[in-house]
Amino acid sequence: MTQVKIAFVVAVALAACSRTGMGSGVRDDIGARMQTIQAPVQMCYAVALERDRKLRGMMVVSFRAAPGTGQFDQITVSRDELGDEQVKKCVVDEVSKLKLATPQKSAVTVSYPIEFAPTN
Amino acid sequence: MRAFTLMLAVACCTGACSLVTVQQDPFPPLQIRAARPEAPPPKVVLTPSNIQISDKVQFELGSDKLMPVSFPLLDAVAQVMIENPQIEIIEIAGHTDASGGAKRNRELSQQRAESVRQYLISKSIAKGRLQAKGYGPDKPIAGNDTPEGREANRRVEFVIVKQGPKKTLVQED
Numbered sequence: 001m002t003q004v005k006i007a008f009v010v011a012v013a014l015a016a017c018s019r020t021g022m023g024s025g026v027r028d029d030i031g032a033r034m035q036t037i038q039a040p041v042q043m044c045y046a047v048a049l050e051r052d053r054k055l056r057g058m059m060v061v062s063f064r065a066a067p068g069t070g071q072f073d074q075i076t077v078s079r080d081e082l083g084d085e086q087v088k089k090c091v092v093d094e095v096s097k098l099k100l101a102t103p104q105k106s107a108v109t110v111s112y113p114i115e116f117a118p119t120n
Numbered sequence: 121m122r123a124f125t126l127m128l129a130v131a132c133c134t135g136a137c138s139l140v141t142v143q144q145d146p147f148p149p150l151q152i153r154a155a156r157p158e159a160p161p162p163k164v165v166l167t168p169s170n171i172q173i174s175d176k177v178q179f180e181l182g183s184d185k186l187m188p189v190s191f192p193l194l195d196a197v198a199q200v201m202i203e204n205p206q207i208e209i210i211e212i213a214g215h216t217d218a219s220g221g222a223k224r225n226r227e228l229s230q231q232r233a234e235s236v237r238q239y240l241i242s243k244s245i246a247k248g249r250l251q252a253k254g255y256g257p258d259k260p261i262a263g264n265d266t267p268e269g270r271e272a273n274r275r276v277e278f279v280i281v282k283q284g285p286k287k288t289l290v291q292e293d
Contacts, residue, residue: 035150041150042154046154049157113149120155
């Protein structure tokens with residue numbers, strides 16, 4: 001009987017905890033917001049390539065979608081293979097303009113990878 | 121036991137479960153693509169008789185001190201020498217226009233050629249491969265009666281004095 005109770009508690013706990021994960025709706029919302037910065041960041045990257053033709057690599061930008069408003073804040077670059085300060089600033093500036101279309105009651109923390117590569 | 125079970129369940133629902141990490145799949149990377157600008161023309165070109173440079177080697181006015189703007193150009197010259205070990209000796213020839221005294225101009229052009237030599241040595245080019253010679257105004261390539269002509273005459277050239285058969289660089293492990 002005790003084992004059954006423990007199993008019940010674990011099941012309840014897992015069910016409750018699963019609610020702390022990011023729902024697919026929020027995930028899609030974040031992905032859609034990030035797509036909107038593609039064009040301006042691309043322009044920044046094109047300018048950066050004029051300074052350094054070899055510039056390429058991965059950048060990971062971490063941020064929070066604030067509770068209630070969905071505004072993206074607490075933006076940091078947690079990984080930067082490019083090492084170009086102006087591209088980094090451009091990404092942070094563009095992400096700071098974003099907010100979720102459907103704000104959540106709780107904060108959502110995100111790490112979002114951005115891959116830079118020249119086309120030629 | 122029933123009370124304990126209930127408390128545990130409530131605790132989980134009210135936030136204690138934040139200790140549990142729910143692993144999310146990472147987001148697919150946002151792809152940023154842009155075209156590189158046209159490649160700039162090479163700064164230096166190796167010919168059978170010299171290393172031609174596309175820009176002028178710049179010095180501070182009346183001085184043998186190299187201006188940093190010329191460092192990339194000289195780096196490219198050094199790179200050509202590294203990649204072409206068959207070039208055994210080059211002469212770094214300094215030239216001036218005819219303004220001022222010829223003696224002073226010869227001295228200055230010698231000092232400037234020597235500055236270039238020292239720079240190349242600092243870039244791992246063997247001393248024995250580099251000769252510095254200041255010609256002053258003695259070898260003009262244009263008239264000294266126009267600003268353009270004088271500008272053309274103020275120059276540094278890299279003349280191949282001696283070279284052997286083409287060698288192949290061997291990469292050592």
